[in-house]
Amino acid sequence: MKFYFAPMEGMGRYIYRNAYNKYFHHIDKYFSPFLSTSSSGVLKMKEFKDIIPENNSGIYLVPQLLGNKADDFVMAAREVSNLGYDEININIGCPSGTVTAKNKGAGMLRDLDSLDRCLDGIYNGINQSNPNLKISIKTRTGYFSHDEFSEILEVYEKYPVYELIIHPRTRQDYYRENVNLDSFQYAVSHCEFPLCYNGDIVNVDSYKNICNRFPDINTVMIGRGLLSRPTLVEEILSNTDCHSNQKGISKFTSKEAKEKIIGMHNVLYREYTDALDGERNIMFKMKEIWLYLIISFEDSERYAKKIKKSKNLHEFESIISDIERHGIYII
Ligand SMILES: Cc1cc2nc3c(=O)[nH]c(=O)nc-3n(C[C@H](O)[C@H](O)[C@H](O)COP(=O)(O)O)c2cc1C
Incomplete structure (x- = not known):
């Protein structure tokens, strides 16, 4: 495929x-x-x-x-x-x-x-x-x-x-x-x-x-x-039910998946901070990204509400740290 x-x-x-x-x-x-x-x-x-x-x-x-x-x-x-x-x-x-x-x-x-x-x-x-x-x-x-x-x-x-x-x-x-x-x-x-x-x-x-x-x-x-x-x-x-897994991809844990997602978030945050003018625009972009990403975490509604309500980058960062420490990516 x-x-x-x-x-x-x-x-x-x-x-x-x-x-x-x-x-x-x-x-x-x-x-x-x-x-x-x-x-x-x-x-x-x-x-x-x-x-x-x-x-x-x-x-x-x-x-x-x-x-x-x-x-x-x-x-x-x-x-x-x-x-x-x-x-x-x-x-x-x-x-x-x-x-x-x-x-x-x-x-x-x-x-x-x-x-x-x-x-x-x-x-x-x-x-x-x-x-x-x-x-x-x-x-x-x-x-x-x-x-x-x-x-x-x-x-x-x-x-x-x-x-x-x-x-x-x-x-x-x-x-x-x-x-x-x-x-x-x-x-x-x-x-x-x-x-x-x-x-x-x-x-x-x-x-x-x-x-x-x-x-x-x-x-x-x-x-x-x-x-x-x-x-x-x-x-x-x-998933070998899907096909023969010719690419030899092994299954991963929820923790491994979360680490990659946080890694991707960190790159995006850094790049958008460089590329966009002003806190408002950066917040807007990062919120948009997380409104999709958070769906795959347990307790997503609570996190989504917090992200949506965050008023500045400091608040936003502390929610992402919380997800990094306690969030569970659903596998
Ligand atoms: C926010 C958003 C932006 C999109 N932008 C484009 C676009 O620029 N060109 C395009 O052909 N389709 C665009 N689409 C449609 C998607 O490429 C895709 O066809 C649609 O989301 C259905 O696939 P999905 O269910 O896998 O998301 C967009 C869809 C969304 C939700």
Whole structure:
């Protein structure tokens, strides 16, 4: 099985990616949060900084692009490939209202003729300027309803999609409704190109459910599950019920897992303190990180409340010391 780290706007930029990668291994590909394409063809400084190779040493990164104009994609793809990348991913899944209102992200699924024209421009334009660049797609399975998915797939099938990553929710579902495994099944039965499953893999059991239902799938992408259980891939690999454990990962204790998480926290705290201006911004970022991480600790609600209520870095640090000394990571 190959494991991908999902693009997570607001969380998964290079500081997080590097800290995670220092303590937890076995991620085959990381996807950058979306980079907005524009008619100027120039990526914003924050986005550029996120993907430059110096900030991603030892990491296989796939930059993800968001937009709705083929020419803008082609220009951004050129900029990205000039940095040495040989794969890009197109975001056709972002459900945010500000994105879909501009017919970007999942908004592209509302008008399949426009989607088709846009993909035609992207694949042809990139093929002319950079024929070796691989173009994968990350998609939802509909805008309003999963019934739209067969027609969406007919559009994708016209292009040499390097890999199709499917999050089987509609745009209207956001992240609320259950994932619709029947629509993923439809893709498994009908698609020629490689597929990757994404959605709600949060523990070994949910991973096993996907493997049991789709035995031919050999790539999964995980997002929130890795933010709240950074050990998840190691747990899966060390669990011989899942597969043969070719990588020889041994089981670890709760104490060992906690040590790695605190190690990762320490790196993140140091890096964000250097990168961000002012206590407020650092607190905001660290609270966001811990609201995911704390879910995997016993007594998480009590800790989460304390973290949320902490008013300054001194208070925040003392809660993290408490977790370091007494917290129990649930294995
Ligand atoms: C905070 C947040 C930010 C996200 N940012 C992106 C993004 O930039 N690009 C993208 O394709 N998906 C984005 N997603 C969607 C995730 O990549 C993923 O598809 C979704 O969370 C479902 O997978 P999961 O259940 O494993 O988290 C984001 C999701 C969340 C919760």
